Amino acid sequence: MAQYRAPLRDIQFVLHELLQVETHLRELPPHTEVDADTINQVLEEAGRFCQEVVFPLNASGDREGCTYADGAVRTPAGFKGAYRHFVEAGWPSLACDREYGGQGLPVLVNNALYEMLNAANQAWTMYPGLSHGAYECLAAHGRDREKRLYLPKLVSGEWSGTMCLTEAHCGTDLGLLRTKAMPEAGAEAGAGTGTDEAGAYRLTGTKIFISSGEHDLAENIVHLVLARLPDAPAGTKGISLFIVPKFVPTADGGVGERNAVRCGAIEHKMGIHGNATCVINLDGARGWLVGEPHRGLNAMFVMMNTARLGVGMQGLGLSEVAYQNALAYAKERIQMRSLSGVKAPDKPADPIIVHPDVRRILLTQKAYIEGARAFTSWLALQIDRMTAHPDAQERREAADMVALLTPVAKAFLTDNAFESTSHAMQVFGGYGYIRETGVEQYVRDARINMIYEGTNAVQALDLLGRKVLGDMGAKLKTFGKLIEAFVDEEGIKPDMQEFVNPLADLGTKVQKLTMEIGMKAMANPDEVGAAAVPYLRVVGHLVFAYFWARMARIALDQAPGGDPFYRAKLATARFYFARLLPETAAQIRMARAGASTLMDPDETLF
């Protein structure tokens, strides 16, 4: 039987000891009163909910999957009850604005909640997870009427949300999308004016791969749909965003008339079987414009950073649950004797955790997980700072860090999660490959995270092309200053040499690599695409090395002979620098290899 324990001690370490979030929150007007005790209580409660309510439905949800009949989707047994529980406990509203009934807690708390939810059950978590994105998008770009009608319901979780972007012929390339929106009489008059007067549009088209597009958890589903107005220019500059409810709300916010937006089928997938991936047909469905005409992508991109960080958290959650199970098995399963002498003389063989390579793959998981937790918690704090800091310069700097490092959180963490869950499976040997053990599901579920919300190659292009080279490395330098400050402070301390030296060295290499690619890219833009994926892995390790060095500092101050928690942290930091960071030696060479070996061969030679 698979198991999951919310890793509260480690989350608390990251929030309070590493990041000292209370100090930061005191500077943010909406959160000045959020203290450590409040955060811990919320997370303890969240951990219990995840362990007791959501996790027990994970394997059964995978086995049963969703079923489709006549436009309706039935989620696996128990999903609906757990969702009701979730809504009643108020979890959807955690980080929502108090104006719409939210609890107004910082994003970083919601982020920790989502790590645990994803660990417990990624497929289930995608139902409420997408609602939060819809909430953010509407809160930022909706007109008053839509905010008033929809936001309280999304905040409470009574209604859920989706993002309808993809069509059969366009995923990455949204400029190609074809769904049409025709104005009803009066629709255009009030567009973008913030009045209540604007009328509706009629949307026609077919969207695919819509996660949570139809289900039986909530009484209404709010689709955010990208479509083209009749006068729209071609390409990405002619795309508008609409809100298309499954049931049109009545004036007092109740559930009204059934709208012509229907689920035509659900996909059979490698994993996340418990989440309905839908074909959504719009047959003259009524929709209301969100934001300006033709500016739909901009409005949608508001939710992109959170959504992409959210996918990173899916990777982290799956890695954590897979690791916990692999670790338990490694301590319990006995097989062969240690090469350096019998370790469990009372047993017919030693537990497999005595074998160096089992430890190597366990520590790989552990180092990736704890590095990811530190990084994403810090990134979530930057989201809070960019939204709520009173100083514009601080907000801008935080926004720069979010822009720069969100693609890293999405791609680096989900690549690592596929590797980590696969390592966890390997610890189980043949038992890992059978369904009963539960660990193979984590591998299958983890695989989607490398694809959706922009494939990991798209993230890498975003990082290198837009975020780094796009501003001549300015944002990267800002992050670099954090590292420099740390290196300056710690570099003179003998106990930190083993961490600070490789960190400083990698920082220098990243600078040099970035300049080199920048120069080459001026002559040939394909150099960006040729270098992007290995470049992202190098930056990912720079980020992890920074956080691991910082965690090592804390552990060194606490560790010798003391609390095993800090000794473990120090041991994992040492493992990270000895065994994972060296990947950069290869990735830098790959990133420098240039475009010619890729682009010279004619496509007929493939």
Add this chain to the structure above:
Amino acid sequence: MAQYRAPLRDIQFVLHELLQVETHLRELPPHTEVDADTINQVLEEAGRFCQEVVFPLNASGDREGCTYADGAVRTPAGFKGAYRHFVEAGWPSLACDREYGGQGLPVLVNNALYEMLNAANQAWTMYPGLSHGAYECLAAHGRDREKRLYLPKLVSGEWSGTMCLTEAHCGTDLGLLRTKAMPEAGAEAGAGTGTDEAGAYRLTGTKIFISSGEHDLAENIVHLVLARLPDAPAGTKGISLFIVPKFVPTADGGVGERNAVRCGAIEHKMGIHGNATCVINLDGARGWLVGEPHRGLNAMFVMMNTARLGVGMQGLGLSEVAYQNALAYAKERIQMRSLSGVKAPDKPADPIIVHPDVRRILLTQKAYIEGARAFTSWLALQIDRMTAHPDAQERREAADMVALLTPVAKAFLTDNAFESTSHAMQVFGGYGYIRETGVEQYVRDARINMIYEGTNAVQALDLLGRKVLGDMGAKLKTFGKLIEAFVDEEGIKPDMQEFVNPLADLGTKVQKLTMEIGMKAMANPDEVGAAAVPYLRVVGHLVFAYFWARMARIALDQAPGGDPFYRAKLATARFYFARLLPETAAQIRMARAGASTLMDPDETLF
């Protein structure tokens, strides 16, 4: 719809141009008359069979899976018909001894057949694939009576075979196995004497994870079962091998009485759904000793090298079919414009093969596939040479190469295959994650190959501990001489610098790394386990670099402006050296990192 075309041109290139197998076969008495035309005809016919008969059952077999009821297993629709076809066409007998009705062709031809069968349908191929292992084991160690009764049926394919090793509490650690064998009256008298007189044993115990352990394809199933005699010493030196037929053969080789060996259940697995993975219960089942008492593991290990190379071929086959589908999709799917300017002005977007990172992951697959095909074909040729060469010294050298490099073929190829099939899936984007496209099945199927026949970490320990350090690097030096000879010959040619220099450099590094680990291991045996997995990847690249340099030589002689086949080969060689070989920079550092970061932390700190 997924597609598969047998890669005959490339197989022929490897066999005839790269390895010039005809020259070698002329030195081997059983194969002096096997010429290129014969080999090509056989492989063309095999390719057609794989494409037309086996491949169409792959996706449907995955969807349907095997079903179990009352001890019987029904394989997916069409599997039985395809197997009958296979038997009627004589494929099982290809590389079997003429004495038992085989065609006596070299192993290297059978190996190429199996690449194609695995590409077409790994789950189906595991039914006949395991029979061949049983054939080899019996042919080498069986007594005359058993050979006479069983071999003709295994050769014809009328009966199939299994290997029954694993028990619930022991997979890697066979020393723990508990299945018991009690002699019937007279059983021991003739044991190991090669007479017909010896009686049977009664076997009792439960085996798990028995691939093809029960099915409806063949009229009888021949289990090779490891068990303990009553007087057996504990551990691996007390294990004997028995042949336990599902139906006891009659004296004239017909199907006789039902034996007490029964399938108790089948596993639900991540992949290879079409193959029945069985719990096999032995309830006093009649079995006959194969080889000497207590020497069962030695007898079983005869089939291990071929079986492990066979798993490598599963990885290669899946990589090839996944690549073919990803490539077709990359040429057809249009999405975004090339960063270096529009490439398909007549279309609304460019085919995704214009994007550098799509090319990077396609070429990664291609370079791994073609490197693997060269390497495994050469390894299969060494198997033929070690069996059939008239000169003892030649046989010994060939056997050394097989011993040294079989774990590399198993582990390096299957790790690469999991990565390659996952890359293929990524080319498809969201479509890759849904079942319909077919590519996610390859990822799921590929995952088992890293586990069974000895996990890849076990292969790495076998390579470094037993094969390399076990003889003070003697076998490794023999392989090194091949590289040195090539470097000496080609190193002075300007057009080969880009290949020979990194090859020679890596060769030197491997020598140094090996010595270093050897020294450390004398002080602490855990250093072997700590270094083994990265060490295997370094050796894998040394092997691939050698074969890619040799292929580049041929291509350079043929290429400029000429046949696109050679231009493609040269381009892929360049890609391999620029983009994949650099992985060794990281793996060497990881292999050198030592055991301390793994072994110092107490297990409670994980």
